[in-house]
Amino acid sequence: MGYAMRKLVVELASLVDKNVEVRTTTGRVYSGKLYTVDPSSFNICLADARDNEGNTYSRVFIYSHAVSEILVREMILDLEKLAERLEKVFPHMVKYYEDARVIVVMDRIRVSEKGVEGEGPLAEKVKRIYEEFIAEQSR
Structure with a gap:
């Protein structure tokens, strides 16, 4: 694994347990706590999530090919x-x-x-x- 890929994996792992907003390629938006990230596929799971229509979910699994953006709302300690x-x-x-x-x-x-x-x-x-x-x- 190259330096850039390793750095990306570390950054994503540092977001676990943080509140994030995930925008998908289909236009859906999910907000919730990043529960886990698969470092090989970059599939993600959100806990206690809410979508842009106000629906709530205990878990949302989003495949990496559907992720457009991951936005972090919390400060990340350097x-x-x-x-x-x-x-x-x-x-x-x-x-x-x-x-x-x-x-x-x-x-x-x-x-x-x-x-x-x-x-x-x-x-x-x-x-x-x-x-x-x-x-x-x-x-």
Whole structure:
């Protein structure tokens, strides 16, 4: 898999559990939470979806050939930039795993879009940096 394809797969995977709008080639529009994406076919599944006519569905499966656009309504956290900021405070102790969208600080503090996992004074420092970064991103 080439770099561009791998990057696309990572980007789509980062949208899982986010609210998206999917426009199809037939003109239908679905809004819902992206439940899953098949990385080989790019078929997608939305959960708790609504179409442009107001109908609601617990699950909508859309084949990749029918997808015209996927629009994201939520802010996506730039974990790579956050990792760079953490690296300035914790030199040579920060690893960013792009495919998993996880930052690991000192092999014991995990940072993701969901927050910071870990305990102790160093984890608290990472949490402060994380919260400052989130506040800056939402401005």
